[in-house]
Amino acid sequence: MRMSTFILKRLSYTVFVLFGLSILIFIIARVLPGDPARLALGPRAPDWAVQNLRQQLHLNEPLYIQYFYWVRDAASGSLGESLVTRRDVFTDVQEFLPATLELITLSALLVVALAIPIGMVAGRRANSWFDNLVRVLSYIGVAVPAFVVAIIFLLVFGFMLHIPIIGRLSPNIIAPPTVTGFITIDSLISGNMAAFFDAAVHLILPALALALGPIAQEARITRSSVVENLNKDYILSTVSHGVPERLLTLKYLLRPSLIPTISVMGLDISSLIANAFLVELIYNWPGISRYGINAMLRKDLNAIVAVVMIAGIIFAIANIVVDLIVAYLDPRIRYVEKAA
Amino acid sequence: MAEQLLDVKDLHVYFKVYEGLLKVLNGVFLNVGAKEKVGIIGESGCGKTTTMKAIMRILAANAIVAGGTIAYRGSDVLQVGMQDLMRLRRTSMSMIFQDPTAALNPVFKVGEQLEDIVRYSEFISHTPTKQEVRTKAVDLLKSAALPEPERILDSYPFQLSGGMRQRVCIAMSLASAKDLLIADEPGTSLDVTIEDQIMRELKQIVEDRGLSVILISHSIGAVKGFVTKLYVMYAGTMVEEAPTDELFSNPVHPYTQNLLKAVPKLTGGGVPEGIAGRIPSYLTIGDGCRFASRCMSAKESCQAHAPPAFDIGNGHRVACFHYGDI
Amino acid sequence: MKGAVFRKGPDYGKSWHKFSNNYLSQVGLGVVALVAVIAIFAPYMAPYPSNAGFFVNYPEAHEPPNWIHIFGTDQFGRDVLSRIMFGFRYSLMMAVVVLSLVVPLGVVLGLVAGYYRGGKVDMVVMRCADIFLAVPPLVLALSICSVLTPSVFNAMMAVSLMWWPWYTRLVYSISSSLRNEAFVQAAEIAGASPFHIIFREILPNCLGPILTKITLDAGWVILIGASLSFVGLGAQPPIPDLGTMVSDGANFLPEQWWVSLFPALAIVLVILGFNLLGDGVRDLFAAETV
Numbered sequence A: 001m002r003m004s005t006f007i008l009k010r011l012s013y014t015v016f017v018l019f020g021l022s023i024l025i026f027i028i029a030r031v032l033p034g035d036p037a038r039l040a041l042g043p044r045a046p047d048w049a050v051q052n053l054r055q056q057l058h059l060n061e062p063l064y065i066q067y068f069y070w071v072r073d074a075a076s077g078s079l080g081e082s083l084v085t086r087r088d089v090f091t092d093v094q095e096f097l098p099a100t101l102e103l104i105t106l107s108a109l110l111v112v113a114l115a116i117p118i119g120m121v122a123g124r125r126a127n128s129w130f131d132n133l134v135r136v137l138s139y140i141g142v143a144v145p146a147f148v149v150a151i152i153f154l155l156v157f158g159f160m161l162h163i164p165i166i167g168r169l170s171p172n173i174i175a176p177p178t179v180t181g182f183i184t185i186d187s188l189i190s191g192n193m194a195a196f197f198d199a200a201v202h203l204i205l206p207a208l209a210l211a212l213g214p215i216a217q218e219a220r221i222t223r224s225s226v227v228e229n230l231n232k233d234y235i236l237s238t239v240s241h242g243v244p245e246r247l248l249t250l251k252y253l254l255r256p257s258l259i260p261t262i263s264v265m266g267l268d269i270s271s272l273i274a275n276a277f278l279v280e281l282i283y284n285w286p287g288i289s290r291y292g293i294n295a296m297l298r299k300d301l302n303a304i305v306a307v308v309m310i311a312g313i314i315f316a317i318a319n320i321v322v323d324l325i326v327a328y329l330d331p332r333i334r335y336v337e338k339a340a
Numbered sequence B: 001m002a003e004q005l006l007d008v009k010d011l012h013v014y015f016k017v018y019e020g021l022l023k024v025l026n027g028v029f030l031n032v033g034a035k036e037k038v039g040i041i042g043e044s045g046c047g048k049t050t051t052m053k054a055i056m057r058i059l060a061a062n063a064i065v066a067g068g069t070i071a072y073r074g075s076d077v078l079q080v081g082m083q084d085l086m087r088l089r090r091t092s093m094s095m096i097f098q099d100p101t102a103a104l105n106p107v108f109k110v111g112e113q114l115e116d117i118v119r120y121s122e123f124i125s126h127t128p129t130k131q132e133v134r135t136k137a138v139d140l141l142k143s144a145a146l147p148e149p150e151r152i153l154d155s156y157p158f159q160l161s162g163g164m165r166q167r168v169c170i171a172m173s174l175a176s177a178k179d180l181l182i183a184d185e186p187g188t189s190l191d192v193t194i195e196d197q198i199m200r201e202l203k204q205i206v207e208d209r210g211l212s213v214i215l216i217s218h219s220i221g222a223v224k225g226f227v228t229k230l231y232v233m234y235a236g237t238m239v240e241e242a243p244t245d246e247l248f249s250n251p252v253h254p255y256t257q258n259l260l261k262a263v264p265k266l267t268g269g270g271v272p273e274g275i276a277g278r279i280p281s282y283l284t285i286g287d288g289c290r291f292a293s294r295c296m297s298a299k300e301s302c303q304a305h306a307p308p309a310f311d312i313g314n315g316h317r318v319a320c321f322h323y324g325d326i
Numbered sequence C: 001m002k003g004a005v006f007r008k009g010p011d012y013g014k015s016w017h018k019f020s021n022n023y024l025s026q027v028g029l030g031v032v033a034l035v036a037v038i039a040i041f042a043p044y045m046a047p048y049p050s051n052a053g054f055f056v057n058y059p060e061a062h063e064p065p066n067w068i069h070i071f072g073t074d075q076f077g078r079d080v081l082s083r084i085m086f087g088f089r090y091s092l093m094m095a096v097v098v099l100s101l102v103v104p105l106g107v108v109l110g111l112v113a114g115y116y117r118g119g120k121v122d123m124v125v126m127r128c129a130d131i132f133l134a135v136p137p138l139v140l141a142l143s144i145c146s147v148l149t150p151s152v153f154n155a156m157m158a159v160s161l162m163w164w165p166w167y168t169r170l171v172y173s174i175s176s177s178l179r180n181e182a183f184v185q186a187a188e189i190a191g192a193s194p195f196h197i198i199f200r201e202i203l204p205n206c207l208g209p210i211l212t213k214i215t216l217d218a219g220w221v222i223l224i225g226a227s228l229s230f231v232g233l234g235a236q237p238p239i240p241d242l243g244t245m246v247s248d249g250a251n252f253l254p255e256q257w258w259v260s261l262f263p264a265l266a267i268v269l270v271i272l273g274f275n276l277l278g279d280g281v282r283d284l285f286a287a288e289t290v
Helices: A003-031 A036-041 A047-056 A063-075 A089-124 A129-143 A146-160 A183-189 A193-230 A233-240 A245-283 A288-297 A301-329 A331-339 B048-056 B082-092 B110-121 B130-143 B149-153 B162-175 B192-209 B220-224 B244-249 B254-261 B300-304 C012-020 C023-040 C080-115 C120-132 C137-147 C152-178 C182-189 C194-231 C242-250 C258-288
Strands: B004-017 B020-033 B037-041 B063-072 B093-096 B180-184 B212-217 B229-234 B237-243
Touching (some): A003 A063, A003 A301, A003 C120, A036 A047, A036 A301, A089 A288, A129 C258, A146 A193, A146 A245, A146 C242, A183 A193, A193 A245, A233 B093, A245 C194, A288 A301, A288 C137, A288 C194, A301 A331, A301 C137, B004 B048, B020 B048, B093 B162, B110 B130, B110 B162, B130 B162, B162 B192, B212 B220, B229 B254, B237 B244, C023 C258, C137 C152, C182 C194, C242 C258
Parallel strands (some): B037 B229, B093 B180
Antiparallel strands (some): B004 B063, B229 B237
16 A cells, blocks of 8 residues: 555554543543542642632533543643643643653664664674673663663763763753754754753763663664574575675665564653653753653642643654654555555 | 586585584585586475585575585685685576575565666676666566566565566576576475476576576476486485486485385376385484485495495496495 | 464473573573562561661661671661562562453453454454553553552552553454464364353463563563652652662762662662563473474
């Protein structure tokens, strides 16, 4: 089938799933905590005030009506008031989301840029010292949780080597005007090299802490995929016809070996998003995840709902992108889907 | 005597596995002259493909060539440097793999794979233009009896039928084989009628281009009309070598005799018997004759030493101590 | 019907032989066994068992690792090593409880959905699974825990609630592909009930991947539990949960590094153990397929 049909199908499916997710999280946020209005006003507020708020928030109506109000409000840009910041959650999201996106994007890029070459080389030179080193390191890398890596980095780079890493920018650097929300890109756009380097230094450690686990995982998968493919008839056939080594490795071996790796990228992005919640906390990174954790600790229901939905949306988009890449790499998927 | 193209002597190939050492090939010999068509028959697992892979030097990473020589036009393939090896692979010999579906990279278009081969095999003196490469690719597909070559070049392997994939593999091999073509059970995975067609096309191609062929098969009928010299292989050893007619009229080795008896005949005679027993495990195989455990006429001495190939005239060789008695 | 799938009974002798020759898996098994033993016998093995709960000993607070306190003491003077040993209890308990709930539920749902592939059951079950899987697991667990009162029990419930879809998906893919195999159709023709087919014919073929996944999952469930407590939404002080210990200790970095580092290493050890073991289990079953 054509790419466009493929995309359309995935999109509609994703919309359906996100819709279901919104219902799920809505139920969790409204049903489980007891009385959201009481939560908002605190235990000492008088009953009549709580009742008023309940009326205002439509809390006495059936759940599906409440859900309808929520969706309607969200569509017009209002996600409810945050208990913590006393602003519309939508404004909070606008403020904090870019930082997290910057972090996750760099992490994802690091994963792809490091894991694939390492895995390819290790697979090509199977059982060499490099390969053995890679295998051992990747085993450990998968087992160390991101927040442990983050703390170790904090210890080593922050305290021992005195590299400034908390937050996004050092206090003495002026932030560039916001264009994309990515400080690194914005400072490049406005030509502010001091800000760029400072922002990059602040960005690289949390990004690396997030990326290390997935790098280890993907390198392992790439490596074993390469080793497996090296024995496949189609590679042997290409070798037997005298195709040059470089072409063989970078083209005919790379693409089939990438498929399992990229397929797993979806799950890895999931872990990037999830671990961001912990890593942002440790590095005091002003992103949506840190905002979300604070919201969760203070039972800021509107914010919690928004943050979970955003996580779901980012994850869904990432999955679509990953599926598209896999479909590009492996034509069988595009065509066989029709028959399925 | 035709010029010796390929001369394999005393080839030993072992594989290192978790459980130990698989001593697969034990003293294999083979020779092919210019424009000569040679066949190898034997049951699955007897090492036919391994021998071919050794010749092309595409054995797996855990393979050890423990002895022997593979002389191609005089120089030992096992010893030549990378440059010469590349030249051999690009212009002299090539192999058609057993399963055409597995032999084609599933994520690349057929045209791309074929053109990359053509680019390095057919144009030695100058770097070709894209158009030249494509034209050559189309030519090759045509000589492999493929209709609509342009469409096929733009297709992915899974979009083609089994027969077409097999012909594409043949076309690829024609690009890089000027002297020797190795065909590993071509058509085995296909419909019998298609297999027959492919074999006939292959015969025509080979004769048109004056190629030497090593045809591997486990089907005796397929080789009979094709090759002039036959080798019978069992458990990693060559047990008999003879011109085709000679082999069929006068099989000497007990294995060959049983093999020929096992082929059902159109003229009747009932369902034939198979040969009792199985191929021995390469892990625990001894030093004696490898067929001894299944041989009706085996004696004690057979288990002790592997029999060498005895020349009994007429270009006929047998690896059996008791060839005279049978 | 190319490649009909048949299950031959597991050859336990050969399986053990393969496993016992796999050095890494043995290490994994050893680590897991060690952790289990420590967890079970913590009250007897820990040098200072009373330190595991509410306990203060300010004179000995913040002592670096020495012979009296091998891993040092924390800000309340509690022995870090003993607390880690008790911490293993909560880790393993989380893994055991969560998996005991999740595996039966998830597997049964997956089997049924796969057997009735294309039908209403399939749609409902798998769409539900997809919805639960739409967010990264930790995020969902965090949000559920946040709206409830933080506690070990609620953490376990939250993790269970978002973990079941993985097993459903795994079993569904195996079950729905086996559904049309020869041996299933043969059983249907012979008049076997769906119950029999699902549990006697299809389920045994899923056991390998399921067991592998359980072993690998144990490590991840423990990690999620530790992450939840790290944030403060799981076990509450003074419970010596490994995650809580790491986050408490983080306040005292870098001077009193041992308070945070040793619990962190303990988490890594447990996960590593289960990963190695899981790989061994996977290889075991991979060797079995005909």
